[in-house]
Amino acid sequence: MPTCFTRLAAGAVSLLAIGLSGTASAQEIVIGAVLPLTGPAAPTGIEEQTGVQFAVDGINAAGGIRGRKVKVIYEDSQGKPDQGVLAFNRLVDLHSTPAIVTAFSSISLAMAPLATRKKVFVVNPAAQTNKLATASPYLVNTIPLVADEVAVMTKYAVAKLGKKAAIIYENAAAGIDARDDFKKAFVAAGGEILADEAVEFGQTNFRPTLLKVAAAKPDFVFIGITVGAPTMADQVAQVPGFPIAIGTTFNRPFSGFASTAGWFHTGIKSGIAPEAEAEFNNQFGTKEMGFFAREYANATQIIFKIIDSLIAKNIPVTGENIRTALFEIKNFDSPTAKIVFDSNTARREIEVLKLVPPGREVVETGTN
């Protein structure tokens, strides 16, 4: 009986696979995207999806890649690594996708060993944990990582803000990464850490930590938190004499508060051509093309550019060949960014931004 059942199941899977592959034409190029489309991270995932779709619609409207239409299959990771791995396997085993666009550090890291084993080209356009740099030869990051941003910010802080710092970090992976990177770079540059305080993920009372850090009288504070910035900004206003603070892209939500005027954070330089943004807004009914939409559209276009070069040379579109071609092409200039691949992580411009309510202004630009 088990044998019959196994055969039946295998037959059903084969039929399903044939049926699914039959939906795509032989000339069609199929790529995958594993994004958090439901759950708490869905707002980000849906914005990322619009970016991918914008790139796909754009290339198809222009006739496809050398006449071959492009199709993207979306899988919902729900923001969970285990679901991301299942989605990865579905895309590769059922649809033979040579390239997959991913999102979130934990999910990308969970996929990395599979990408190596199955030789699938995985593109991470937004996650920034340092481990992504060496997670897999087949995983490339089109955005600099936390350590890269911290290096640029630290260089600016040592030169312009002083050599005595305090740290407030979130007691979780991203916060600890940021703390370690800053501490290492700052001490190496001759700086001194006067206080080093953790806050818990989801904490809402920052007053004791802020008071202690302010009492240490540092020249500035490095803040590495991913949630609770508006709450912390409110409470900073209630602590007299709190010094200015610096941080990375995670600190963007500190913008717009009177209490955080004069603070600094780094940001990845990411632009968009006005006509492309207008087209995007028209297609998706938005008022602007957000950071994630721009980055995901650009990352998808990078995949298309590589596939185009392979087809032009009559080379099969496989994950292995896409990876090889990436380093051969190396430079990927677009209105979004000038991107260079010397390694698995893109080299591109990182801006130091000063918070000037209600917005921010660029005070320096560096690269990783």
Add this chain to the structure above:
Amino acid sequence: MLLLQLLVDGAVSGCAVGVVAITFAYVYATTGVFHVAHAGLFTLGGYIAWWLSGQGLPFPLALMGAVAVGAAVGAVMQKAIYETLMKRRASPLVQLIASLGLLAILQNLVALLFTPNMLQFEAVSWRLSMLDIGPIHLSLPQIWTLASSLAILAGLVLFSTRTILGKRIRAVSSNRALAEITRLRPFDVYVVVVAIASGLVAVPSVFIGVDQAMQPYTSVLVLLTAVIAVIAGGIGSLPGAFIISVVLAVLQNLVLALMPGRWSIAFTFMLFIVFILIKPTGLFQTRLKRAS
């Protein structure tokens, strides 16, 4: 000056935890249920007030709405879940598991209906107002937290000792079997007690939400501190639980001045373990004793 500010901030936080502790103790001493879902009701209160104030309701009405909803949900919990379990002679462990389930339901419901992200009371205009008392800086919501918590403590003690209903509750908590014989109807009393506790716990939840922010899953740590205060204060002593809550919160803050913040909670709870080893019955004499 840092120590003084940390002490005052700790005392204010401690007063809020104190209300959670005395309301938890009130339920436990009367019904015998280890009501961990109280943390969920604490969370719910803040979100209800946030929603009501966002609908344009004046803050006092939003606060009253939160108290009313909390009381109603608490009463339903007691009537539908705990009473059913009690009548079926479920063990305290089963009641605790049911309470844990209710906590998970409440937290996830709040995350689902509102958001799992942090929320701030944007509609409350005075939330960032400050008051300087000498070298001490206090926000207006902190002052309200302090005042309302002390008022709730005094009110609950007076209610418990001076009113007929309060005395009836004490009678039921002292001896349920005797209360049944004398037609005090313990199950009805339990509903009233859980409703009172659930309504009152909304007050510090709302003021802390206004002062800081809200997140659906952070109330468990508040309840943990409150339960420790109840045990250390002497189970059944409302002022004891309140005072120990304040002491724990102040200690947590002051310890921060001496060591990195990540150690403050662990250090405070270690002190509690040492204390409970020395005095297992708690610090204060019990006033409300549950019948065995």
